Amino acid sequence: MVTTRYAVHPDDFKHYDTARVRESCLLDNLFIDDSITHHYTHYDRLIVGGVKPVTKPVTLEPIDQLKAEFYLQRREIGIINVGSAGTITADGKDYSLKYKEALYIGRDTKKVVFHPSKDGKALFYFNSAPAHTTYPTRVVTHADAETVELGALESSNHRTIRKLIVNSVIPTCQVQMGLTELKTGSVWNTMPPHTHDRRMEAYFYFEVPENHMVCHFLGQPQETRHIWMKNNQAVLSPPWSIHCGAGTSNYCFIWGMAGENLDYSDMDGLKLGDLK
Ligand SMILES: O=C(O)C(=O)C[C@H](O)C(=O)CO
Numbered sequence: 256m257v258t259t260r261y262a263v264h265p266d267d268f269k270h271y272d273t274a275r276v277r278e279s280c281l282l283d284n285l286f287i288d289d290s291i292t293h294h295y296t297h298y299d300r301l302i303v304g305g306v307k308p309v310t311k312p313v314t315l316e317p318i319d320q321l322k323a324e325f326y327l328q329r330r331e332i333g334i335i336n337v338g339s340a341g342t343i344t345a346d347g348k349d350y351s352l353k354y355k356e357a358l359y360i361g362r363d364t365k366k367v368v369f370h371p372s373k374d375g376k377a378l379f380y381f382n383s384a385p386a387h388t389t390y391p392t393r394v395v396t397h398a399d400a401e402t403v404e405l406g407a408l409e410s411s412n413h414r415t416i417r418k419l420i421v422n423s424v425i426p427t428c429q430v431q432m433g434l435t436e437l438k439t440g441s442v443w444n445t446m447p448p449h450t451h452d453r454r455m456e457a458y459f460y461f462e463v464p465e466n467h468m469v470c471h472f473l474g475q476p477q478e479t480r481h482i483w484m485k486n487n488q489a490v491l492s493p494p495w496s497i498h499c500g501a502g503t504s505n506y507c508f509i510w511g512m513a514g515e516n517l518d519y520s521d522m523d524g525l526k527l528g529d530l531k
């Protein structure tokens with residue numbers, strides 16, 4: 256499945272009703288048996304996707320939007336395993352990924368194959384962006400990652416941020432990805448929130464328990480809107496938008512970015528009192 260998501264002007268966005276907010280920013284149906292879902296966005300041309308190989312290996316084929324001979328002809332891709340331990344083959348070499356580990360695959364890689372696991376529960380989430388050069392393909396484990404703890408239980412935002420595919424860990428052209436785990440009893444992510452007009456971002460929520468949801472906030476800081484998110488759904492954050500959320504339980508999410516720079520700390524932090 257392939258969808259195209261056009262960029263939205265903030266002056267238009269503030270007039271959107273619930274359905275239109277969801278249509279422009281919510282990315283669903285990421286995992287379809289034995290296939291790949293691609294949401295091709297016009298935000299820095301980031302593609303947000305999911306792969307679910309169940310009964311057979313699934314190959315990354317170029318989509319029409321790319322007008323390319325092969326998917327990574329002008330692109331790089333970051334992949335995070337969100338299912339059973341699994342294997343991805345890139346140009347004939349196998350890379351094994353445990354749960355929540357990442358694989359970066361550089362530009363010019365011609366063939367990428369996602370293999371099913373024995374229990375049929377392999378799931379891979381990915382972000383792909385245009386790349387100006389080729390950097391080496393590499394697995395990033397949690398031991399390789401840059402890990403920080405933020406927040407506190409008293410403010411319901413105690414969380415671990417694992418920076419996996421970021422420039423302090425491996426070289427990339429544009430893609431930066433990592434995952435954030437909320438501690439038991441903490442529900443707020445990215446609180447206090449921020450914007451970064453130099454980069455767009457996408458969040459993918461997972462480990463959201465059954466019968467629980469995450470309320471994701473987006474929009475300009477003075478014109479916020481929300482989307483109720485279920486497990487395994489992703490949401491786009493235009494560069495002018497905040498991106499934060501509160502769950503009815505703790506949960507995890509993957510964040511991914513592309514744009515002007517690779518500086519994770521280049522954020523415009525907001526004061527809580529300024530939000531509307
Ligand atoms: O919980 C957080 O805070 C985050 O995970 C923030 C994201 O990493 C982010 O928005 C990076 O720009």
Ligand SMILES: [Zn+2]
Nearest residue numbers: 449451456498
């Ligand atoms: Zn951010």
